[in-house]
Amino acid sequence: MALELVHSQSQPFAKVRGEPLLELPADLYIPPDALEVFLDTFEGPLDLLLYLIRKANIDILDIPMARLTEQYLQYVEVMRHKNLELAAEYLVMAAMLMEIKSRLLLPRPQAADDGELDPRAELVRRLLEYEQMKAAAQKLDRLPQRDRDFLAVEVWIEQSLVERLPDVHVPDLENAWRSLLARARLSRHHKVTRDELSVREHMTGILRLLAGGAFREFVELFDPLRGVAVLVVSFLAVLELARERLIEVTQSGPYAPIYVRIPAVAAETTDARS
């Protein structure tokens, strides 16, 4: 069947242990690993319906609604059973199919207007339209596509067009670099020296405070009265000390007070020396 060809040309539904899965067993049993992949390949309820119709060689212009609805519901049930994320549209379609089926079963009133449409007509129209677009999509994809199948040629232009870019010469670059260096030298000295000294100053201060080996509460190391900048520098000092294992920071539990001390061994050594 033409559509079957289109299906298998595009992609197999799934691969179970390396074998492409193109056919579903008649009794609807699907090995669990294959099921999710298989059902994932449907773009929606229309896609699934088309598959069922084509697979069973159903005449799309005269769909046996009971049979199709039953098959469709079985699939949806399997999907639900597997706890797969079911797009709401699948359930909406289930309801629609059942409604069409019941309308077909109802006896037609005597004075039925001639314009009474086959309840399946809208569904058939939608199925055909979707099938057409699906095929159109595949044909579109087969057209040569830029970047995938060919590249646009763009030869490198040696000199930019004058209007677009200002002329830059090597001496200009040299001067720019020189002034950058000069500025960097100034700020480097200025910034790093000050910060480095500050942190080291605080590190020494903290170590002096902790001399003797006693525990101190973390908050004791900070003096809020001296302003935020000092707090920050103090904190950096603590971090640096901790990193160099010059102090020990402990906390007995969440939200408990934090204690700081010089590590026991080191304290002894320092004491011995002083």
Next chain:
Amino acid sequence: MLSLAEAKTVLETALLSSQEPLAIGELRKLFEQEIGADTIRRLLDELRADWSEKGVELVNLASGWRFQTRPAFQPYLERISADKAPRYSRAVLETLAIVAYRQPVTRGDIEEIRGVTVSPNIVRTLEARGWIDVVGHRDAPGRPALYATTKRFLDDLGLRSLQELPPLEEIAKSLDLPAPAGETAAAQPGRPPGDDERAPPEIASAA
């Protein structure tokens, strides 16, 4: 005043180094309008023939003329290229097809045809690629945006106009279907609207 041979070389240089396709109007500026459009077209045809044996070809696209590599060489180029071209999912392609053949359409129209919600990512992907854009809004509750394909879409697929898209009637034939004879106009297969006017699909004329 340049000789025709020299003019052809100028055209060749401009086209090779351009980042975008160049239309006849642009190409005429190379010669300060001194060479007529017909002459330029003739030279372009000659140029195209000159390059017929090369791995690069001169093509006439919707936005103008451009040099591009021949698809036969793509496998080689891929070996040295770092970027991988995107492969689009079926959802993206179906959406693109619907926009191409049924433009202008709203997201709602697309969802109606596909039977599922169109994720905003799909639209974004196509917009980011420059293949679709918003051309207006439907006069309906919510004033939904109307999408259509762009000139860039045509260029990137090597088409000169929407008329060059695979016609839908042929697709219907290959599927072994009668052309959908729905009650509504939307079901009628048609040639895509002309690329200049975004008109609703017209009834196909016997080809």
